[in-house]
Amino acid sequence: MATLELRNVNKTYGNGQADTLKNIELAIDSGEFLILVGPSGCGKSTLMNCIAGLEDISGGAILVDGQDISGMSPKDRDIAMVFQSYALYPTMSVRENIAFGLKIRKLPQAEIDAEVARVAKLLQIEHLLERKPAQMSGGQQQRVAMGRALARRPKIYLFDEPLSNLDAKLRVEMRTEIKLMHQRLKTTTVYVTHDQIEAMTLGDKVAVMKDGIIQQFGTPREIYNDPANLFVAGFMGSPPMNFIPLRLQRREGRLFGLLDSADGHCELPLGEVEEGLEGREVILGVRPEQVLVGAGSGALPGIRAEVQVLEPTGPDTLAFVEINQAKVCVRLAPDAAPRAGDSLELQFAPDKVLLFDAQSGERLGALGKARSPERLARVAQLKGR
Amino acid sequence: MPKQPSFSLARLAIYATLILACAVYLVPLVVMLLTSFKTPDDIRTGNLLSIPDVFTLIGWVKAWDSIGGFFWNSVKITVPAVLISTLLGALNGYVLSMWRFRGSQLFFGLLLFGCFLPFQVVLLPASFTLGQFGLANTTGGLVLVHVVYGLAFTTLFFRNFYVSIPNALVSAARLDGAGFFTIFGRILLPMSIPTIMVCLIWQFTQIWNDFLFGVVFASGDSQPITVALNNLVNTSTGAKEYNVDMAAAMIAGLPTLLVYVFAGKYFLRGLTAGAVKG
Amino acid sequence: MSSIAVFARPSPLDALQRWLPKLVLAPSMLIVVVGFYGYILWTFVLSFTNSRFMPSYKWVGLQQYQRLLDNDRWWVASQNLLVYGGLFIAISLVLGVLLAVLLDQRVRREGFIRTVYLYPMALSMIVTGTAWKWLLNPGLGLDKLLRDWGWEGFRFDWLVAPDRVVYCLVIAAVWQSSGFVMALFLAGLRGVDQSIIRAAQVDGASLPTIYLRIVLPSLGPVFFSALMILAHIAIKSFDLVSAMTAGGPGYSSDLPAMFMYAHTFTRGQMGLGAASAMLMLGAVLAILVPYLYSELRNKRHA
Numbered sequence: 001m002a003t004l005e006l007r008n009v010n011k012t013y014g015n016g017q018a019d020t021l022k023n024i025e026l027a028i029d030s031g032e033f034l035i036l037v038g039p040s041g042c043g044k045s046t047l048m049n050c051i052a053g054l055e056d057i058s059g060g061a062i063l064v065d066g067q068d069i070s071g072m073s074p075k076d077r078d079i080a081m082v083f084q085s086y087a088l089y090p091t092m093s094v095r096e097n098i099a100f101g102l103k104i105r106k107l108p109q110a111e112i113d114a115e116v117a118r119v120a121k122l123l124q125i126e127h128l129l130e131r132k133p134a135q136m137s138g139g140q141q142q143r144v145a146m147g148r149a150l151a152r153r154p155k156i157y158l159f160d161e162p163l164s165n166l167d168a169k170l171r172v173e174m175r176t177e178i179k180l181m182h183q184r185l186k187t188t189t190v191y192v193t194h195d196q197i198e199a200m201t202l203g204d205k206v207a208v209m210k211d212g213i214i215q216q217f218g219t220p221r222e223i224y225n226d227p228a229n230l231f232v233a234g235f236m237g238s239p240p241m242n243f244i245p246l247r248l249q250r251r252e253g254r255l256f257g258l259l260d261s262a263d264g265h266c267e268l269p270l271g272e273v274e275e276g277l278e279g280r281e282v283i284l285g286v287r288p289e290q291v292l293v294g295a296g297s298g299a300l301p302g303i304r305a306e307v308q309v310l311e312p313t314g315p316d317t318l319a320f321v322e323i324n325q326a327k328v329c330v331r332l333a334p335d336a337a338p339r340a341g342d343s344l345e346l347q348f349a350p351d352k353v354l355l356f357d358a359q360s361g362e363r364l365g366a367l368g369k370a371r372s373p374e375r376l377a378r379v380a381q382l383k384g385r
Numbered sequence: 386m387p388k389q390p391s392f393s394l395a396r397l398a399i400y401a402t403l404i405l406a407c408a409v410y411l412v413p414l415v416v417m418l419l420t421s422f423k424t425p426d427d428i429r430t431g432n433l434l435s436i437p438d439v440f441t442l443i444g445w446v447k448a449w450d451s452i453g454g455f456f457w458n459s460v461k462i463t464v465p466a467v468l469i470s471t472l473l474g475a476l477n478g479y480v481l482s483m484w485r486f487r488g489s490q491l492f493f494g495l496l497l498f499g500c501f502l503p504f505q506v507v508l509l510p511a512s513f514t515l516g517q518f519g520l521a522n523t524t525g526g527l528v529l530v531h532v533v534y535g536l537a538f539t540t541l542f543f544r545n546f547y548v549s550i551p552n553a554l555v556s557a558a559r560l561d562g563a564g565f566f567t568i569f570g571r572i573l574l575p576m577s578i579p580t581i582m583v584c585l586i587w588q589f590t591q592i593w594n595d596f597l598f599g600v601v602f603a604s605g606d607s608q609p610i611t612v613a614l615n616n617l618v619n620t621s622t623g624a625k626e627y628n629v630d631m632a633a634a635m636i637a638g639l640p641t642l643l644v645y646v647f648a649g650k651y652f653l654r655g656l657t658a659g660a661v662k663g
Numbered sequence: 664m665s666s667i668a669v670f671a672r673p674s675p676l677d678a679l680q681r682w683l684p685k686l687v688l689a690p691s692m693l694i695v696v697v698g699f700y701g702y703i704l705w706t707f708v709l710s711f712t713n714s715r716f717m718p719s720y721k722w723v724g725l726q727q728y729q730r731l732l733d734n735d736r737w738w739v740a741s742q743n744l745l746v747y748g749g750l751f752i753a754i755s756l757v758l759g760v761l762l763a764v765l766l767d768q769r770v771r772r773e774g775f776i777r778t779v780y781l782y783p784m785a786l787s788m789i790v791t792g793t794a795w796k797w798l799l800n801p802g803l804g805l806d807k808l809l810r811d812w813g814w815e816g817f818r819f820d821w822l823v824a825p826d827r828v829v830y831c832l833v834i835a836a837v838w839q840s841s842g843f844v845m846a847l848f849l850a851g852l853r854g855v856d857q858s859i860i861r862a863a864q865v866d867g868a869s870l871p872t873i874y875l876r877i878v879l880p881s882l883g884p885v886f887f888s889a890l891m892i893l894a895h896i897a898i899k900s901f902d903l904v905s906a907m908t909a910g911g912p913g914y915s916s917d918l919p920a921m922f923m924y925a926h927t928f929t930r931g932q933m934g935l936g937a938a939s940a941m942l943m944l945g946a947v948l949a950i951l952v953p954y955l956y957s958e959l960r961n962k963r964h965a
Contacts, residue, residue: 054556073677075562087553091575100571101561148557160553399765406762407779413794413838414782420797432808433798477691484684492688496695503899503947505923505940509709509933510702513718533698536691565683594787596902597920601928611789615906618793627797638790645785649778652785656843657850 001030002065002155002188004051009060011046011212020046021212024060028205031186035203035220037193038235043212044192048158051190053077064155075104080149081158084165086141088133094120094144095129098151105152119147122181139170146181159191163198175201196236200224208232230361233285233354239318242291242328244284245358248277257284261305261323263343268301269350282364285354288318288331292347300347307342319344421445421632428627444628445636448617452633454606455613459593461524462609466531467588473532474539474584475577479569481540482547483555493544499537507534508601515602522604530602531592538591539584542655546580547573579651586648587655590641610637703944710937718933727938737939740917743829747918748897750833751840755893756886758837759844764874766845767852777849780842788839792906795835796822825915828908832916836903840896844889851885852878884961887954894950898943919943 004027011021021043028034036044049055051062053074062070069077080101088097095116102112120126123143133141142162149157159178163171179202182189193199199206200220207217208231216228227233233241246257248270255270255277268284292300305321305328312318317337319330321344330346338344355364416433421444423437431438449456481493511530512521520526550573558568574581599609608616614637618630645652713723731737762780766773783791798804801820809817821827855878863873901920908916910925917925919939927936 049556052556052560054559073680074556074559075564076677079560081557081560083551083553083557085551085553087551087557089554089558089572091572100558100563104562104567148561152561396768399768399770403762403765403770403776407776410779410783410838410842413791413798416798417794428803432811433804434808435811473691476687480684480688486684489684489688492692492695495700496691499695499699501895501947501951502699503920503940503943505899505901505920506706506944507698507702508706508923508940509718509927509937510705511698533694536694540691564680565687590785594789596787596789596905597899597924600905601924611787611902614793615789615902618796618906619909627800627803630793631797634790634793638786641785641787642782645782646778649781653781653846656784657847 001186003030003063004028004034004156004188004190005063005066006047006051007061007063009047009050009062010058011043011050011055012058019212021050021057024214026205026207026214026217028188030188032204033182033189033191033202035191035193035199035206036209037196037199037206038209038215040194042209044194044209045160046212047209048081048160048190048192051156052079052081052158078152078155079158080152080154080156081160082145082149082162084161086133086145086165088141088144088148090133093130093132094125094136094147097133097144098148101148101152115151119151122150123147138166139174142166142174146178150185155188157187157189159189161192161194164193164195178202196238200236208235227285227354228363230283230285230356233356237287239288239329239331241285241287241354242326243356244286244324244326244328246282246284246324248280248282250278257282259303259323259348261303261321263304263306266301266303268348268353270353270355271350277364281358283356283358283361284348285356286348286352288329290349290352291328291330292349293330293332293336293344300349302345302347304343304345307338307340307344310337310340312337321346417631417635421448421628421635423628425624425626425628441628444626444632447626447629448632448636451617451629452610452613452636455608455610456636458524458603458607459610462527462531463589463592466528466535466592467585469528470532470535470539470588471581471584473536474541475543475574475581476569477536477540478543478545478547479573481544482550483552483568483573484565493540496537496540499534500541502534502537504534504597508597512602521602522607524603524607526602527598527607527609530598531588531595534598535588535591538587542580542584542587543577546577550576579654582648582651583655586644586651589644590652593641706937706940709934710941712934714933714937716931716933723934727934728942730935731938731942734935736914736917737919737922739914740919740922743916744897744918747829747832747836747900748894750830751836751897752890752893754833754837755841755844756889758841759889760848760879762841762845763848763852764879766849777846780845782842783839784843786839788900788902789906791835791839792903795831795838796907799831799834822908823912825912828912828916832900832903832907832918835907836896836900839903840893844893847885847889848882851882855881887957891950891954895947898946919946 006024006026009021009024010019012019024047026034036047038044046055050057050070053069053072057070060070061068064077064079088094089100092100098116098119099112102115107115116129117126120129123146125140125143125147128136128140128144133144136144142165145162162178163174166174175198182202191198191202199208203220205217206220206223208215208223210231216223216232218226223232224236227236227241230243234243244259246259246268249256249258251267257268257270259266259268303323305323307319307321309320310317311320312334315334317332317334319332319338321328321330323346328346330344332338356362357364412434419434419437420428422440422442423431424439424441424443427435427438477496481489515521515526515530518526520529554572555568558572563571593609594611595609596611596615599612600615603609603612614633617633708720709718710727711722711724712719713721713726766776770776799819799822800806801823804819806817806819809819822831859877859881860873863877868876899920900918901924904910904916904918904921905924910917910921920943923936923939923943926932926939
C-alpha cells in the first residue's frame with residue numbers, strides 16, 4: 001500500500017526524436033487504481049516502464065510514499081508487473097514461476113510454499129501448479145502472471161495491457177475479476193490499456209494520454225462528462241461523442257448556433273456571450289445518449305432529421321442522421337426504434353452539449369467548466385495529498 | 386504438393402531419379418569402405434566396387450598407427466574450442482538482444498562480417514600474434530584461433546534465437562529481483578537447449594573439419610587430423626597404400642559423420658540458420 | 664503529505680549490474696576490433712612491403728600488386744577460380760533445385776533420402792578430396808571400373824590432365840555441397856503458401872508450369888542465399904585442392920587460396936601473399952556488398 005506521485009517526469013531518447021514523455025504530473029492515493037489510457041504510441045507503456053525502473057527517466061521524479069525511487073534499480077522498487085505477453089518463464093512450472101521472485105529474495109522455503117499456496121487459492125489455480133506455461137490456455141496463463149505479481153505483496157502493481165491477448169468473452173470476465181481482486185486487496189495499481197471501456201470500468205483515476213502528454217487526469221466520470229478537449233471527448237465513450245461543426249452567432253445578447261438538416265433547421269441557444277466567441281467556428285459535442293428524441297420538453301428547440309441507417313445492438317438501437325453535414329448517432333431504446341427513412345424530432349439540452357474550438361480542439365468556456373490539462377492535473381494532485 | 390500420390394509413369398520417373406541420385410551420393414562412401422578393407426594386391430587386381438577377396442583390417446591398423454595421435458590432437462583442439470566459443474556466443478547473443486546499448490548494433494554488424502571473412506586475410510597477423518604469445522605450433526593456439534574466428538557464427542545463432550524471445554521475460558525477471566547472470570542462467574539458457582545443440586554441432590563440424598588453420602598454425606606433433614590425413618595421402622615416398630589412405634579418411638570423417646547421423650536435425654538447422662545471414 | 668524526497672543512491676552492486684552487459688561483450692569487441700579489422704589492416708599494410716620470409720616494413724608501394732598481376736601462376740589461379748566457381752555454383756544450384764523439387768512430391772522415405780543427399784556436407788573437404796582422388800585415379804579408379812564393366816574404350820585421366828584437372832575439383836565440390844542446396848530449397852518449398860499452388864491448379868496450370876512460373880520465382884531469397892554461400896565456399900576452397908591435386912599437375916589446378924598459402928608460408932613471398940589475400944577479400948566484398956545492400960533495402964521496404 002503506497003501513494004504514487006509523478007513530478008514533471010520527462011523522457012527523451014535523444015538523437016532528434018520527439019520527446020516520449022513531456023512533463024508528466026500525476027498523483028494517486030494509497031489503494032487507488034490508476035488507468036493510463038491512450039492510442040498506441042502515446043507513451044503510456046513507456047511511462048509504466050519508467051515507474052517500474054525498466055527505463056530511466058530523463059528528468060523529474062517518481063515518488064512512492066514520498067520517497068524518490070527514480071534512481072533505484074527495478075528490483076529495489078518493490079513493484080510487481082503483469083505483462084501483456086504474460087512473460088511466464090517457459091521452462092519453469094507454475095509453482096516455480098510464482099516462487100521465482102521469492103527465491104531470488106532468499107525467503108525461507110516454508111514461507112515460499114505458504115505464499116504460493118495463498119496466491120494459488122486466491123486465483124483458483126491450485127490445479128495448475130505443476131504445469132508448464134505452454135500447457136495452459138491464454139486465460140490460465142493470465143491468472144498465473146497475476147499470481148506471480150501477487151506473490152511478492154509489492155507496494156504497487158503495474159498492469160501492462162494484461163487483457164489484450166484474450167478473446168472478447170474472457171476479457172470481460174477477467175476485467176471483473178481484476179476489479180474484485182483490487183477491491184479485496186486494496187493495493188495501489190497502475191493499469192495501462194488502450195481500451196476505453198477498461199479505463200471506465202476499472203479506474204479510480206484515469207489519465208488520458210496522447211503524444212507523451214497527459215491530456216486529462218481525473219475520475220472516469222469527470223473524463224466522460226467533462227472532457228478537456230476534442231481528443232479526450234472522442235476517445236472515451238462508445239459509440240463516440242457526436243461532433244457537429246457550427247458557427248457561433250449573437251442575437252439579443254446571447255449566443256446561438258444554427259443546426260441544419262435536410263428536413264429542417266433550428267437555432268440552438270448556447271448561453272451567455274463571452275469575449276471573443278462570437279462568429280467563431282466551433283465544434284458542438286453531444287453524446288449519442290444525450291440527444292433527446294420525440295416531443296420531449298416543448299421548451300427545447302428541436303430539429304427534424306431523416307434516419308439514414310439503423311444499427312440494433314441488442315440493448316440499444318443506434319440511429320444515424322445527418323446534421324450540418326456531420327453524421328450524428330442517436331441512441332434509442334429498441335422498442336422505440338423508428339425505421340430507416342423515418343423522420344425524427346431531435347432535441348439538444350443546452351446544459352449537456354459541449355463546445356470545442358474548431359482549430360485547437362480545446363474546450364471553450366461558453367458553457368463553463370473547461371480546464372487546461374495542466375490545471376486539472378494540479379488540482380487532482382492537491383486533492384491527492 | 387496437394388496432388389494425391391498415384392502410380393503413374395511420372396512418379397516412377399521421380400523415384401528412379403531420386404534413387405539413382407542416392408546411389409551416386411553413396412558411391413564414394415561405399416568405395417572408401419570397400420577399399421579400406423582390401424589388401425594392396427586386391428586393389429590392383431579388382432576395381433572400385435569389387436568385393437574384397439578377404440576382408441582385412443590391416444589398412445585400418447596402419448592408418449591408426451600413423452594418424453591416431455593426430456586424432457587425439459583434434460579432440461584436444463575441438464572440445465575446448467567448441468565449448469568456449471558456444472558459451473561466448475551465448476553470452477554475446479544475450480547482450481546483443483536483451484541488453485542493447487548505444488553501439489551494440491554496430492558491433493553486431495561488424496561481427497557479422499566475420500561470417501564472410503576469407504581467413505587468408507588474417508592468417509599472417511594471427512600467426513605473428515600466436516608466435517608472440519608462445520602459442521605457435523600448440524593445440525592451445527589452435528583453440529584460441531578457432532574460438533576467435535568461430536565467434537561470428539556462434540553469436541549469430543544465439544542472437545537470432547534470443548531476438549525472438551519477448552523482452553518482457555527479462556523485464557519480469559528483473560522486477561523479480563534477478564540480476565544479469567541469474568536471468569541468463571536460470572531463464573534464458575534453459576530455453577536455449579535446441580540452439581545450444583545447433584551451435585555445438587555446427588562448431589564441432591567446422592573445427593574438426595578445419596584444415597587451413599591447422600596447416601598454418603600447427604606443425605609436427607600439434608597438427609590436427611585433417612593435416613595429418615593430407616600429409617599421409619600426398620606423401621610421395623614409398624608405394625601408395627590406398628587401403629591405408631581410405632581407412633585414414635574414414636577415421637578422420639567418422640566423428641562428424643556420426644554426429645550427422647545422430648543429430649542430423651540440428652545439423653540441418655545450423656546450416657540453414659547460418660544461411661539466413663551467413 | 665510530506666514530499667521531502669529521499670534520494671536513493673544506487674549501490675555499487677547496481678552500478679556493476681549496469682556495466683555488466685558492456686563488460687561481458689568487451690572481450691568479443693576486442694576480438695572483433697583487433698582480430699578481424701586490425702588484422703585485415705595489418706595484412707593490408709604488409710601487402711605494401713617487401714616482406715619475404717619475415718615481415719619487414721620497407722614500403723614498396725603497389726609493387727607487390729604489380730608482381731601479382733604479372734604473375735602467370737596468379738592468372739592461372741584466378742582463371743581456375745572463375746571456371747571452378749562458375750561450374751560448381753551452376754551445377755550445384757541446378758542439381759539442388761531439381762532434387763528438392765523431386766523430393767517435394769510426397770515421396771516415401773523422404774527423410775532417409777534427404778539424409779543421403781546431405782551427408783557429404785558433414786565431411787571435411789580433406790576427406791572428400793581424398794575419396795575423389797582415389798575415385799578419379801587414372802588407371803585404378805572409375806577408369807578401370809567402367810572398363811571392367813565392359814566399356815572397353817573408356818579412358819578417364821582428367822586428374823593428371825592440366826587442362827581438365829579443374830573439372831575434377833568441380834565434381835568433388837558438387838558432390839559435397841549440392842545436398843546442402845537441396846536442403847535449402849526444400850525448406851524454401853515447404854514455406855511456399857499452398858493456397859497459391861491450389862489457385863494455379865484451379866486455373867488449369869500443369870505441375871511443371873506451376874513450379875517454373877510460380878513456385879521457383881517466389882524462392883528468390885533462397886536462391887540468393889545459396890548463391891552467396893556457394894560463392895563463398897568457392898573462394899575459400901583450399902583444403903579440397905590441397906588434398907586432391909595439391910595444385911598440380913604443375914600449378915594447373917591452383918586456386919587463389921592455394922596461391923596465397925604457397926607464397927606466404929612455403930615460398931617466402933609474404934608481401935606477395937598478403938597482396939593476393941587482399942584481392943581475395945576484394946572478391947568476397949564484390950559479391951557481399953550488393954547482396955547486403957539488396958537485403959537491407961528489402962527489409963526497409965517490408
